[in-house]
Amino acid sequence: MKDGLTVKLTVDQIKVLIENYLITGAPAGLNSFDEIAAALNDDPAFHTTVDSVLATKLGLAGGTMTGAILNAVFAPSAASTKKVQFDNALITAGQTRNIRVPDADVALSKWELISLSSLNAASQLIQIGLAGFRKLRISGQLTHSSAGTLSMTVSTNNGSSYDTASNYVQQAIVGSNTTVAAGQGTSAAMTLAGGTLDASAPYSFATELEEFNQNSICCGLSRDNGASASTRAIRNSGVFHTGTTARNALRILPGAGTFTGLIMIEGVRA
Numbered sequence: 001m002k003d004g005l006t007v008k009l010t011v012d013q014i015k016v017l018i019e020n021y022l023i024t025g026a027p028a029g030l031n032s033f034d035e036i037a038a039a040l041n042d043d044p045a046f047h048t049t050v051d052s053v054l055a056t057k058l059g060l061a062g063g064t065m066t067g068a069i070l071n072a073v074f075a076p077s078a079a080s081t082k083k084v085q086f087d088n089a090l091i092t093a094g095q096t097r098n099i100r101v102p103d104a105d106v107a108l109s110k111w112e113l114i115s116l117s118s119l120n121a122a123s124q125l126i127q128i129g130l131a132g133f134r135k136l137r138i139s140g141q142l143t144h145s146s147a148g149t150l151s152m153t154v155s156t157n158n159g160s161s162y163d164t165a166s167n168y169v170q171q172a173i174v175g176s177n178t179t180v181a182a183g184q185g186t187s188a189a190m191t192l193a194g195g196t197l198d199a200s201a202p203y204s205f206a207t208e209l210e211e212f213n214q215n216s217i218c219c220g221l222s223r224d225n226g227a228s229a230s231t232r233a234i235r236n237s238g239v240f241h242t243g244t245t246a247r248n249a250l251r252i253l254p255g256a257g258t259f260t261g262l263i264m265i266e267g268v269r270a
Helices: 011-023 033-039 046-054
Strands: 112-122 125-127 133-144 148-155 168-176 179-187 190-197 203-210 218-228 231-241 249-254 259-269
Touching: 112 125, 112 133, 133 148, 133 190, 133 249, 168 190, 190 203, 190 231
Parallel strands: 190 218
Antiparallel strands: 112 259, 125 249, 133 203, 133 259, 148 190, 148 249, 168 179, 168 231, 203 218, 218 231
16 A cells, blocks of 8 residues: 555565665575574574573673672783772771682782781691692691690591501700700601790791692701790701691691790792
8 A cells, every 4th residue: 555545566676675774784694584683593582581690790880790700811911000909998807818819910810818816725636628738837836734845636527537657757956055955756746846835935836838738748947936845945857747748737836835926927829
């Protein structure tokens, strides 16, 4: 119909109308209803489907992620002020923050803080989740409620159990006043600070361990400065653990009673 009148069109005229007003330059693969439907995945609710998918995406304005962001690549501009920023107001006490930033300007062989523990009359300190650390550094300053040593045992099952076999071999040199003495022994625990430390007398210690998370012998160097029988002594020792199963947790405990003070654990990943 045209202006209320019946008009007869030839086949060629109908073809021209379709080409000029329906197809109007559409590509060959999208110039039929069947091709258009296939492009929409034959989905009659295509608009709803797309809306549902977009609703699961994080917008440019930000939002709350419900899962981990894996293998993210940040490509900042050349401007030195571009950075990834964390809102400290959104981080509450007790939360765990694990941030790994592989970048040409970041040395991954640096020591990173694993834990800093303030202890008050504690009977032990347990640190699990160490499977990612090849090197460990354990240091601190403590006092004991009873005279004794400070020792450590390791675990290969993330703290379900700890090694109590005589797998720890230690060689020590101790200087006290003008006297120097040496000793060697095998025990069921690694001595971090030794001799017999006086009760209530503060002492400091530092131990570095190599190959902690490897299927090989774990070796370490330790030093401590404390009082024994009211005489200040400096102890230097080397230790190794004869087991060759990768370790992933440790436990620090006094030889008797409890300990009070600070213990810091640091690590290098590999």
